[in-house]
Amino acid sequence: MMDLFQGWLKKLFTRGSDADGYYSETEVGYDEALNTGQSQLFTALDVGTAYAKAMIIEVQGDHAEVLGVGRYPQSYSHMADGIVTDIQGVIANCNEALLRAEKSAGTMAPAAVIGIAGELVKGASTHVSVTRQHPTRPITREELEQLIVSAQKKLLKNAKARIAAETGLSNVEVRLTNAAVISVRIDGQTVTNPIGFPGRYFSLTLFSAFAPLMQLGALEAVAQGLDLSLIAIVAEPYALARCLSMNAGTDSGAIFIDIGGGTTDIALVRQGGIEETRMFALGGRTFTRRIANSKGISLKDAERLKLSYSSGEMKGSAVEEIRTILEPECETWMDSVELLVEELSKGELLPPAIYVVGGGSALSDIQRKLEAFPWTERLPFSRQPIVRTVLPEMVNHILDPQGLLQDAQDITPMALAFQAVELQNENSVLENALDNVIDRMHI
Template identity: 45%
Template sequence: GIAGELVKGATTTITHTRKQPRQKITESELRDMIAHVQAQALEESRKDLAWETGHSAIDVKLVNSAIVNVRIDGYRITNPIGFQGTHVDVSIYNSFAPIVHLGAIQTIIESLELHLLQVAAEPYAVSRCLGTEASTDLSGIFIDIGGGTTDIAVVRSGGLEGTKMFALGGRVFTKRIADELKVSFQEAEKLKLEYTAEKLESEKRDKIAAIVARDIEVWLSGVELTLEEFSQGKRFEDNKLLPPQIYLCGGGSKLPEIQAALKTKNWAKELPFSRHPDIDTLHPNKIVTLTDETKKLIDEAAITPMALGNLGIELTGAESVLDSVMEKVMASLTV
């Protein structure tokens, strides 16, 4: 799994108008559509990273890619080959990262003498952990609060809209506690964990709560700005409403102030929700494809590694027609 501010994930959609709608769609025609999407996605990702880093010639590499939606004349289709129609919409999720990041992962894998099945953007894996490719009704906002970053993925009607990240995670709260209480980072982390587990005496608990509250507003602003970017994206042109369901995971989500902040109505009033979003926490028992025989995966912090495991199971399963076509396209492209 890979994450971070410079890991860019987005869903690119093209609408292909067929000149001969009565003819059945062939694999060759579908390959051409996918190749067009991929070329456009790579160029957009390079521009985004160049703008954010200030380096115009930044070298990026495709991390992972998946077809998330295919529609023919407005109807969602699992496998378009053999269908007829005029307008074909193909949506593909791609995540890109600077090549130096991926090189570091490859070095670690080789030193451990392991086989690399696939590199995947962590928010992409988390967004898929509640359903499969056949899940067409799943909609929600997945917020994974890790140590260094908060990763956000938006899924609507089974299709992944995109993933975004910002550099504010659990370690920010730990560092604030360490600075305010004049203790080591390790001691501050221990206090934070005891606080979330409600193991501190009332006086110390109140002190930690006051310290954490100072950074919660900044974190909430990050969530608001990120979701605002999603609502202004190309895929929201027809329906600008965000899914009114938020799923939380990651070790940082155990802070009670996180849920409390998201449940306040003020932060979401300027965002395009049909109603104030419901807040739900993802627990390991909600990932039905995995069984924890160790009994050690007990809380929100286990969701991301479990989601990556779930993705690994998908990769070792039977390959779909769309996956097969995608592989052929990727083999012909240099990204």
């Protein structure tokens, strides 16, 4: 994956685009904050609907050590369903989280990886192939890049169509947030570097995530307001899948569900590669509003009741009252998960493992819904999947010697931190070819 974001505002206003959304060739300068292979400090920033979370890390080889962590609540008027609605308000909240992280770490880390979420962030993979007319000739870099271009065009077209269908607007500006080559095959054999191989059948699977320009612009403004050097903006479901699939311990893959304050994000990893992501606007704040409306109390008081209920501190008849109030929303949430997992499956067998993260996963009702759901009867599972909440100590590549990370709500910033690890270490032929293509296409 590469730095896909630096300079896009400048490019937007200095070049014209064709009908497909691609830009003419120009010289582009990317942020040079990365020194591959050397120890370096980064900030991972999760601009969540309920909380802004900042993490200062030091990347060392294939892992990172957490130096400092900061959290600060977001106002209901500043974020909605994972999307920034008040840039200055979010800057102020993120600044508080960042100051706390820097104080905890005793240092600053201007180079930042920021997560992006929301229903209009579209991540998908596609498979493209070509039959080579001269199979005895070695495959060249130009052939590899041409195949990547073909896949990227296909993914962008599909993302723009999906966003247009959901918004009812045909000309929403869409930009690439992150991309990765999942696999390459020559005559059916998987290779890590196709350059120099002979072969007739050359194929590639590419994952890309796209988001509306408005959302990306808001996060760029937040980064600038915090004096951060933006290294990458990464779709959070992708970051989670990349990070947690390294720990899943199964070749068959897994389904990852992140229950945040404003959205629920779902990612499918199958046979070692991330296939697709889905998001829907139902998270922890929905349950808070339900309690507030049912009891006629403020959102602040409703949040306090929800946390007391989730932690098990609540006793007596109040427990059953809150459970009854939340049941319709929990049922709606489960129906939405079923629908999106069915879409992700495309009728093919799903991996029998579901990993849950995010602050919303603390709601025991959600856990019970997932565990009791008749997965094998309703969806293509060969057996009832295990359902497991991911805790910080389960993430191998992010070390927390000070014990600063608390629970499942810290997993998303950990996943963003892992993206910094990958950025620091990427230097393969596939990654370089992908970087060249994206640089040339300016999407």
